[in-house]
Amino acid sequence: MAVHHILGREDIYLITTDHRDGEPKRGQINGSVTLTTPKVEGRAEVSTRAHNFGYGFQLGRNGSESDLGLDLYAGPLGALWLRIRSPWTAWARISQGKPDWYSARHTGIRFRPRGGCIVEVMIEDIDGVWRRGQPWWRSMKLTTTTILGRTKTTEDVTASGPTNVAMPEGVYPATWKRTTYSHRHVRLPGTLIDRVRGPRQHTSIEIDVPGGIPVEGKGENSWDCGMDGVFSESGPDCTVAEATERLAASVVKQRKRHGGPHNLTKPTTVAEAEQAAS
Numbered sequence: 001m002a003v004h005h006i007l008g009r010e011d012i013y014l015i016t017t018d019h020r021d022g023e024p025k026r027g028q029i030n031g032s033v034t035l036t037t038p039k040v041e042g043r044a045e046v047s048t049r050a051h052n053f054g055y056g057f058q059l060g061r062n063g064s065e066s067d068l069g070l071d072l073y074a075g076p077l078g079a080l081w082l083r084i085r086s087p088w089t090a091w092a093r094i095s096q097g098k099p100d101w102y103s104a105r106h107t108g109i110r111f112r113p114r115g116g117c118i119v120e121v122m123i124e125d126i127d128g129v130w131r132r133g134q135p136w137w138r139s140m141k142l143t144t145t146t147i148l149g150r151t152k153t154t155e156d157v158t159a160s161g162p163t164n165v166a167m168p169e170g171v172y173p174a175t176w177k178r179t180t181y182s183h184r185h186v187r188l189p190g191t192l193i194d195r196v197r198g199p200r201q202h203t204s205i206e207i208d209v210p211g212g213i214p215v216e217g218k219g220e221n222s223w224d225c226g227m228d229g230v231f232s233e234s235g236p237d238c239t240v241a242e243a244t245e246r247l248a249a250s251v252v253k254q255r256k257r258h259g260g261p262h263n264l265t266k267p268t269t270v271a272e273a274e275q276a277a278s
Contacts, residue, residue: 011037029078039087046080054073068083103126105124107125116143120140155180157179158178162176170266205235205242211271214264216228226277229269230250231270
């Protein structure tokens, strides 16, 4: 972040921020410029990262720290966000005391080739607020579910067996199962598509450890102090060995973050570790 004073004045300045993490890719842009004056505050942010925003625009008013905002989405090319607050844009603010006066209103249209929502149209839609009986035209969406119908998911356990999870204090006996999830449409034309290409499917491996593997609680609240544990881990399209390694790595990471337990000399259930600690 860098601050640039304009005209030699302390109350007129630009703040430039680079939001890129680590080593940025060549040609990648992800940053913002903020202009602050005694009467005007403006901000522009651009990102060329791949987002799922699709294509379109969104005009907002009464947003956080701004009167007017404009979002422009250009698919894989990136997105641009503009914000401004000034005496000339005060008309866009919602008077305090009115319903949801603190929430932004959005008007715009977006096309999303990927994802469940194909087209979304908003007309003064209140950000994050939905109430029974509100006008349908505030937020209109054309989704794949609207066209093809909803889907029903079935589960089929295709294989299972015993396995072991290796930890520094020893080996914990566990069980694994492979589940195939099938997603089928319940009405035309979705059912016709399923007949042609077959239902959408994916598999998942789940590891279960009876009694769990002890880890200290997060300690952020009164209810998560003391002993906690990791009892299961699942992952899509992986082997049993990969799933058990992932579970062991998760336990080690949580123990390092939350302080243990590091003094176990043998495989110990969560209940046994809690009793020993008390």
